[in-house]
Structure formats: C-alpha cells, structure tokens
Amino acid sequence: MDPGDEGAQSLKRPYLLFDFDGTIANSIDILYNIMNQMAPSYGWEEISPDDFEVIRNMSAATIIRMAGLPFYKIPFLIRKVLNEYKKHLADLHPYPGIREMLMQLKDDGLNMALLSSNSRANVMNFLDRHDLHYFDWVEGTSGVLQKHNRIKRQIRKHCLDQASVIYIGDESRDIVASKRCGIRVISVTWGFHTERILNRYQPDHIVASPAEIPELLKL
Numbered sequence: 001m002d003p004g005d006e007g008a009q010s011l012k013r014p015y016l017l018f019d020f021d022g023t024i025a026n027s028i029d030i031l032y033n034i035m036n037q038m039a040p041s042y043g044w045e046e047i048s049p050d051d052f053e054v055i056r057n058m059s060a061a062t063i064i065r066m067a068g069l070p071f072y073k074i075p076f077l078i079r080k081v082l083n084e085y086k087k088h089l090a091d092l093h094p095y096p097g098i099r100e101m102l103m104q105l106k107d108d109g110l111n112m113a114l115l116s117s118n119s120r121a122n123v124m125n126f127l128d129r130h131d132l133h134y135f136d137w138v139e140g141t142s143g144v145l146q147k148h149n150r151i152k153r154q155i156r157k158h159c160l161d162q163a164s165v166i167y168i169g170d171e172s173r174d175i176v177a178s179k180r181c182g183i184r185v186i187s188v189t190w191g192f193h194t195e196r197i198l199n200r201y202q203p204d205h206i207v208a209s210p211a212e213i214p215e216l217l218k219l
Contacts, residue, residue, distance in 0.1 A: 022191025
C-alpha cells in the first residue's frame, strides 16, 4: 500500500456497527436463566454459575459441540430463546456507561448502527424503553446466515465504505466474522466472553469500559 493511501485510510471517519446482547444490553443473566429453563427439553444438565464461567471461556463452536445439537435444530432453538427473551424485556437494562458513550460518539459526529442476532422487535422495544435512539439503522436476526455474511450484506445494503467500518462486540465470533469481512473490530470485556478468550482471537482493540471507546476513536 502506498504510504499516502494508508494515511488517507487512517483519516476516514469510522462507521460503527454495534452488537446488541452483551455489548449494549446487559442480557447475560437473562440468557443464562433461559438456558437453564430450557435445559430439560434438550436433555441438558442445569448450568451452575461456576459452569457458566467456564463456558464464557469457550468459543461458540465449542459450546455448540458440547450441546450436541444438530445444525438443523439451531434455528428452532434460537426462535425459542427469542420468544422467551420477549417475556423478560422489562428486566433488561443497558450496561452502565452505555448511554454516555453513545451520546459522546454522536456528539463526535460518528455514525452508528446496530446489527443483532436478536429480533429487531426485541431490540427496538429495548431502545424505545430506554430512549437510546442514537443509531442510523437497526437490523435484527437474519435466519441462519453466518455472522460474516450478515455483516457483508449490511455493508452492501447501506453502501458503507468497508475501510471505515468498525464492529464492536463481546464474543469471539464477532472477531472471526469481522476479520473474514476485512473490517476492524473492537472487543468489549463486559459481555459474554472473557478477556482471556477475546485476546486469543486477536481483535484490533480490547476495551474494559464504554468510556474507552470514544477516546479510542478520537481522530
């Protein structure tokens, strides 16, 4: 790459794609409870808090293998989880510092969007409930498409400059998907996966609090 091109790329204003669960919404406890509620239906043992901490250090692929669930059943499981999720929307809150982070990013003139594996209805309900209307657009679950394909589709749909897109999420699969799309990724440590496993997948940056993101992105 020509040095001039590299300098021009570094000056591009970032376009931020946020994950929802575990990044914006503190839904980890709710998802943990739903998993245990559904365990008998799938022949799983109830997950203890200690077991859950172990799971938080596993990749998504490892968790799916451990569950022993055939691939074709995964969409049905997701649908059941999202239906249960709706019942707990009143208990769902943003992580501390999220509102302030979004306000600062908006004040800094950055464009932001939400790309979630959750349903768009659930996400919009949450945003309305907490008055978090800082996003240009919100996209919910897209069936069984793998995450990198969903990201690519939204980049094309919204005519985004790939070089300026930064994905912000809490899971190792966010890192894998972003790298497959050729975009940068910031991992957050307050969600599902621990800092240890996030480091293993080598994101561009890891942050431990929402306040770090506006500072990291200052031009």
